[in-house]
Amino acid sequence: GEDVEQSLFLSVREGDSSVINCTYTDSSSTYLYWYKQEPGAGLQLLTYIFSNMDMKQDQRLTVLLNKKDKHLSLRIADTQTGDSAIYFCAERVPGNQFYFGTGTSLTVIP
C-alpha cells in the first residue's frame, strides 16, 4: 500500500480542464482522496471516493476510479489561476494508514 504514483507537473490554460492522474498498488484500499497544497500551507481535502464507486462529482471536480487498473483521476473543469497548487492523491488501507503520492504541481497559465 505504499506505492502511489503521480506525474510531477501539469500546465493548463485558464478556462481549460485539468486532469491529474494517480496510480496505486494496494487493492485493499478503502477510500481514495485528493488533497490540494498551496505554498506554505497545509493539505486541504478536496474530495474523496469510496472504493466501490467509480465516479464522484462535486461542483468543478470529477473523480474517476478504475479499481481494476488501480487508477484514479481528478478532473478540474474551467481551471482558474487559483487552482495552481500541488495536488496529492492518497489511499486509505485497512489498519487506518494513509499513503500519499508524490504530488502533481499544477500551473495554470492566464
Next chain:
Amino acid sequence: DTGVSQDPRHKITKRGQNVTFRCDPISEHNRLYWYRQTLGQGPEFLTYFQNEAQLEKSRLLSDRFSAERPKGSFSTLEIQRTEQGDSAMYLCASSIDRVEQFFGPGTRLTVL
C-alpha cells in the same frame, strides 16, 4: 475552533538537540495522525492515535521519535538527538471518523 493548529510553525535547531512539537486537533476529533513531508514528496505516515491510545506506528519512526497524546486531546511529537536527515515539515491531522482527515499547517524543522 477553526481547525488543527500546530506549534511552533518553524524550528531551527542544532544537530544533537532535542525538539518537541505540539498539535491541537479539532475539538472532539478522537483520531490524530502525525506525518513527515520532505521537499518534493508527499506526506509519509508516522503514527496514529485514537483517543490517548497510540494504535499504529510506521517503521519510519525510529527510537529517537516519540509521540504522546496523554489526555486524548493535544499531542506532542519529540525528536531526540536530532540529525540533519530529520529536517522536514511535520504535519498533524485529525479526524472524527475514519474517512476524512483535516491537516494543520505543519511545523517546519531545520536541523543545522
